[in-house]
Amino acid sequence: MKGNIPIPELPFAEEVWLMVAVTSVRERRTKDGKPFREINARNSTGTLPLKVWSDVLEGREELRPGLWGVTGKLESFQDRNQFVVSEYRPITIEQYREYLGCDPLLPRAFTLDIETLALPGFRDRVGPKLEKELKLGFMRIEQQQRYLEDIAAEEERVYQLGSLNATSGRVLSIAVHIGPVPGFEIEGLTSNQSEHAFGIDEDGNEQEEAQALKDFLALMSDFDPECDLLVGHNVVNFDLPFIFQRCLANNIAVKPFIDLSEFRVQGVYDTMRGWWLGGRNRVALDDIAWALGIESSKTGEVEGSKVFELYQAGKLAEIREYNLNDVRVTRKVYERMIAGFNA
Structure with missing residues (x-):
């Protein structure tokens, strides 16, 4: 044989x-x-x-x-x-x-989080967009009230929300933690762990979005969805689509390494879905962390809703560290879910 x-x-x-x-x-x-x-x-x-x-x-x-x-x-x-x-x-x-003649290749968990900003050019689209929605009756009542009370304030609010859509926003920072898949230990073999950030360097200098995306893709070039896992919070509905949509916008030709059309996406562990046992309800990462006794990545000065304000103030190093902290918290939540739900 x-x-x-x-x-x-x-x-x-x-x-x-x-x-x-x-x-x-x-x-x-x-x-x-x-x-x-x-x-x-x-x-x-x-x-x-x-x-x-x-x-x-x-x-x-x-x-x-x-x-x-x-x-x-x-x-x-x-x-x-x-x-x-x-x-x-x-x-x-x-x-x-x-x-x-070598050590076995252990499965790895790539924990991912991104920070995004609205594109500067989107600001010019907001005013006409809101006027059209009001005229056609597409604007919800509560938004109509805000708009009619203070048009400029509502335009600014909608502009900043443009960061949540790849048609109106861009990637500012991508943070990745690479570590072992919990529960997969082999005696005599240790797994390395590493952290990576793209878009903002250690000195707080901003990279071009296209370069940040290319550097991220280079890191993920040997990701194997058959064995490795990509971990994130709401990563299926936000981070992953956003990244590849922005690759398209930047003329970066790349085949997505994850097929998001599957009901149970192979190679992905989404902690939002994990919390709901596979369901599609929503929950904030910070709320899960609090419930599990894990220290939050948010502080009084730094949180997701303040990224635009911090960017305007030139505090890019703080945004980078917040992005990395989000990944660290997500990794801890993931470890708890694997240990608890797979016991």
């Missing part, structure tokens, strides 16, 4: 053995109610979906994230390759290193 074959070179319908790091295990059932497992696995040669049927699971140790030796055959199902496992056993880090 062949073994230790690079994943891209696996032959079809031929029994082989492999050493892999299992990064996630999903419990499923057939139409007849029999249990099976859908598994994501990887080694230094690539990633591979595994399928383990009930007859293989019976009487064996439960498959969990970690290092495993697997035997089976590569098959095709619905135009997608999968490795159907006939036998499996746990292996040590020493065995993995001996056969593959």
